Amino acid sequence: MDDTRTLRFFNRGPSPVARLVFFSVLSLLLLFVDSRFQYLESARKVLAVMIYPFQRLTALPGEALGSVAVYFETQETLLTENAQLRQQHDADAAQLSQLQAILAENAQLRVLMDLKGRVDYPMQMAEIVYVERDIFKRKLLVNKGSQANVMPGQVVVDDFGVVGQVTRTYPWLSEVTLVTDKDHSVPIQNQRSGLRAVVFGSGDINEMALRYMPVSADIVEGDVLVTSGIDGTYPPNLPVAKVTRVERDPAYPFARITCEPLAGVDRHRALMIVSGLPELPERPEAAVEPTAEQERAKKRFKRRKP
Amino acid sequence: MSNGYAKDQEFLLPANTGFIVFSLFVAVMLNWLPWHGWALALRPDFVALVLLYWCTHKPHRIGIGIAWLVGIFADVADASLFGQHALAYTVLAFGGIVLHRRVQMFDLRQQSLHVFPLLLLSYGAYAAVHWQVRGFVAWEYFLGAVTSALLWTPMTLLLQALRRPRRDPNEL
Numbered sequence: 352m353d354d355t356r357t358l359r360f361f362n363r364g365p366s367p368v369a370r371l372v373f374f375s376v377l378s379l380l381l382l383f384v385d386s387r388f389q390y391l392e393s394a395r396k397v398l399a400v401m402i403y404p405f406q407r408l409t410a411l412p413g414e415a416l417g418s419v420a421v422y423f424e425t426q427e428t429l430l431t432e433n434a435q436l437r438q439q440h441d442a443d444a445a446q447l448s449q450l451q452a453i454l455a456e457n458a459q460l461r462v463l464m465d466l467k468g469r470v471d472y473p474m475q476m477a478e479i480v481y482v483e484r485d486i487f488k489r490k491l492l493v494n495k496g497s498q499a500n501v502m503p504g505q506v507v508v509d510d511f512g513v514v515g516q517v518t519r520t521y522p523w524l525s526e527v528t529l530v531t532d533k534d535h536s537v538p539i540q541n542q543r544s545g546l547r548a549v550v551f552g553s554g555d556i557n558e559m560a561l562r563y564m565p566v567s568a569d570i571v572e573g574d575v576l577v578t579s580g581i582d583g584t585y586p587p588n589l590p591v592a593k594v595t596r597v598e599r600d601p602a603y604p605f606a607r608i609t610c611e612p613l614a615g616v617d618r619h620r621a622l623m624i625v626s627g628l629p630e631l632p633e634r635p636e637a638a639v640e641p642t643a644e645q646e647r648a649k650k651r652f653k654r655r656k657p
Numbered sequence: 658m659s660n661g662y663a664k665d666q667e668f669l670l671p672a673n674t675g676f677i678v679f680s681l682f683v684a685v686m687l688n689w690l691p692w693h694g695w696a697l698a699l700r701p702d703f704v705a706l707v708l709l710y711w712c713t714h715k716p717h718r719i720g721i722g723i724a725w726l727v728g729i730f731a732d733v734a735d736a737s738l739f740g741q742h743a744l745a746y747t748v749l750a751f752g753g754i755v756l757h758r759r760v761q762m763f764d765l766r767q768q769s770l771h772v773f774p775l776l777l778l779s780y781g782a783y784a785a786v787h788w789q790v791r792g793f794v795a796w797e798y799f800l801g802a803v804t805s806a807l808l809w810t811p812m813t814l815l816l817q818a819l820r821r822p823r824r825d826p827n828e829l
Contacts (some may be wrong), residue, residue: 381740409689
């Protein structure tokens, strides 16, 4: 009888709605697989190698501007900088000779006390290739990858302190998550009082938060927080952050403590990747607690159930 | 108009495949420039704009499939989850194709008002995925949709000008 289907004179393949459904489902499937499993990492690596030359190309204008700026730096600034550096060098040399004496003494004491000596961590230099273009994340990419034996989990520092941690490696690049990333946390120790805590990123470039500290905690403004080395991921005694504000409001169970990262992520191009970590004995199996990620997944699962 | 295309016939301008690919390539390169801080928040999504332009002007040439593929490459470059940009661009391309006849009826300023909700939808898809996986949304991200919509007019003018056939200099 009467046919209500639309007549199609030109066959153009499936309708837009069919295509939308197909590609959306495909995207959602990929999203699910990528967020829960590790299967797609190799595919990502292949694609990353393919687009690498183009990414280098986009970094070129910035690099060219930088070198032009260096070229036109006046002699005067160079001279003052040179004088400053000389002065710094003298001061450092004096301190270094003291340090050497202390190091020797410390080694001797450690032998006497039968403790494992502190290791010097092998480091390799890496340069920032570009910063992440995703507003949700605080990440950057450096020019050493799995070809240079960089592994995920290694710590990245600059001359002031901890910058972040390698989270993903490509053949010639590796991705560094900054300590200020919202999902990142560092176990620390207060250098002044020895108090241990965990410092969390805030997602803001120059802010970190020290959460879950009781109102009575021994922390004052200006305290320097260094890595405690307790988890075995970070080497001990690397500076991480400086406390900038402490708010103790008795209405809340925890003090509100804001810190500022010491490492200058936006100041330098060169960073150091710490490649050796102290060997810690295996953690006892029974004491393994669910990680935050699993906990969250569990909670979400619970919420979904009616 | 002297070159034979009246104002309301701009949609009939020819477009060769090389030019489409080139414009997408330039847009991708612009997106990959090292933006950061506030510049990143305010950066218009050039790829989304160019995709939307071709989806509304040549819906039979550039479709949802190509938008999805471009999205996958954007995901690798931005180290976001596989499918995050792809989903956003798929939604955007669908909107562009469905509305392409309606968009053609308006002038450029009114077109940007039509384009803005589409871009907002695409930005929303990206942010929704992020919220579901990581649990938070950076609201300044949506500023990009506004600047993208503002860029619609100049970008359309530029692409139209590049597509218009040049007059033969030997012609009388």
